[in-house]
Amino acid sequence: MSIRVIDEAPLNGFHRKLTWACAGGPFLDGYLLSIIGVSLIGMSNELHLTTADESLIGAAALVGIFIGGLCFGAVTDRLGREAMYTIDLAVLVGGSVLSVFADETWQVVILRFIVGVAIGADYPIATSLLAEWVPNKHRGRLLGILILAWYIGAAAAYVVGYVMAEIGGNGTWRWMIASSAVLSALVLLMRIGTPESPLWLVNKGRTEDAQKAIKHALGRTVSTNDLLAAAATEQSLQQHRFRDLFQGTYLRRTLFCGLFYMCQITPMFALLTFGPTILGSFGLGKGNAGNLGSALISVVFVLGCIPALRMVDRIGRRPVIVWSFALMAIPLVVLGGGSSVPFAVVIACFCAYALFSGGPTVLEWTYPNELFPTSIRATAGGVATSISRVGAAAGTYLLPISLSRLGIGATMLIGAGITLVGWLVSVLWAEETRGRTLAETSALPAKTKQRSPAGEEQREPVREGEFGGS
Known part of the structure; x- marks a missing residue:
């Protein structure tokens, strides 16, 4: 729906405070998912982890x-954004604290899984x-800032891990994980007092509460x-259900959001989770120096998001995502040369990939929120996240195996192939939503054109179950 006073x-x-409060979760997500890659070095020595154990820990979250x-996501659409907003952070705090005391591989795996559930809810x-x-x-720029916070969190994790490893050695892996518990608690405090979404309140018939929130x-x-x-404009009172995401036009949108998201983060997650290992395979930054190299790459990911934040609201979502995917594949193809690729070229390619990935990155959370109505908006965002994590989990689990059996060159070429699939999905299904209200972007596309009495062109909406084009 669209509330003019908000639009x-x-x-x-208020907008700035809300943006920073919402960005706290993605910051933690990037930190939590990256700090495990740093702590795995010390953890592996102390807990005697095998390659399979490391893969399982990396994929558990x-x-x-x-x-x-x-x-x-569906629970958020039922109970509200505000209530779930606090619960998931409390789980992050608890899971991080307990991880400090883990002494067995299975304990680490279970706790990483719990932390992952909370992260998945937060998106x-x-x-x-x-x-x-x-x-x-x-809207595009501010939602993109949340992604920016993710990369800042990832970079911070590698810097913290590097400093801790330099000071205390590999045995400090528990303190690395403990640092995420402290940060989670701080973000939880920052989110206290965040108001509920007026759109969700109206959708639930609570117009009085919506008026108070806006005031x-x-x-x-x-x-x-x-x-x-x-x-009524958005027809939200129709109360779309979970199954609507897999019917008609919403099915196409669900597949688009999930697949481009998956193709963007599968190589990226593998890179960030096992950054030191990958750089070591190229003969660069073995040991703790690999953490510093990974931090540098994470910073470049942040820099790549900055111009994309401006472009999505200036030139549009569709051209940004299509061209970005095309450019992202090029450095991965070059890295397919493996360990024979010169040091300077390796660094340049990783930085180029990070810079070009800014486009799809800032749209990961923009598109799901714009293409679906209020009653299933969080549900759609959750489903898109889940689809993306199928590839991310598989890629993270298989990456160490691929490095040992296929080598770094073939592994990079596989990443290039996945990226090109993301380009194809974007060419076929990416819609343009720049400058439009949520009511307009989430509406089903028009089916036929008619003439109004005044001679103006009108469109007849597509019925709920029909499959429409972009």
């Missing part, structure tokens, strides 16, 4: 994200809440009739 509001202190996104919670509060013309956050008064009209 047209100027950015103020991603499997948890699959479950968390699939289940808790649709934070992104849907922010999307439903921010003005149209700033408190924006200092503006909205009539009950305006809120009901906004709901």
Whole structure:
């Protein structure tokens, strides 16, 4: 639905505070998923981990994200963004604290899975809440900032891991994990007092609460009739269900969001989780120096997001995602040369991949929030996350095996192939949503053209179950 006072509001202190509060979760996600790659070095020595154990630990959180996104996106649409917003962070704190005391491989795997569930829940919670509060013309950029926070968290994890390893050696892996518990607690405190989404409140018939939330956050008064009209515009009161994501036009959108997301993060997650190992395979940064190299690459991922944040709201979502995927494949093909690739070229290729990946990266959470109505917005975001994690978990689990059996060159070429699939999916299915309200972007496409009495062209909406094109 579309509430005019929200869509047209100027950015103020509330929007900035909400953006930072929502970004806290993705920051933690990047930190938690990357710190394990650093701590695995010391953990492996102390717990006598095999290659299979390391792969299982690396993939456990991603499997948890699959479950968390699939289940808790729908729960968020039922219970509300605000309630789930706090619960999942409390789980992150608890899982991180318990991980410090793990003495067996199975304990680490289970706790990483639990942390992953909480991370998977946070993606649709934070992104849907922010999307439903921010003005149209700033939505792409502000949602992209959440992704930026993810990479900052990943870079911070490698820097912290590097410093801790230098000071205390490999035995400090427990303190590395403990650092994530402290950060989780701080973000939890920062989120206290975050208001519920007015769109979700109206969708549930709580117009009075929606009016109060808007008045408190924006200092503006909205009539009950305006809120009901906004709901009718999007037809949210129809209350879409989970199964609607797999029918008609919504099926295409679900597949698009999940598949491009998967193709973008499968090589990226493998790179960030096993960054030191991959760089070591190229003969670069063995030992703790590999953590510093991984931190540098993570920083470049951040830098790649910055121009993309401006481009998605200026030139549009579709051209950004199509061209970015095409350019991302090139450095991975070059790295297919394996260990024979010169040192300078390896670094240049990793940096180029990181820079070009900014486009799809900032759209990972933008597209799911724009292409689906309020009643299933968080559900759709969760499903897209879950689809993406199928590839990410498989890639993370198989990467060490691929490195040992196929070699670094073949592994990089596989990554290039996955990236090209993402390009094809974007060419076929990417829609343009720049500058439009959530009501417009989530509406089903028009089927036929008619003429109004005034001679203006009108469109007849596609019925709910019909499969439409872009």
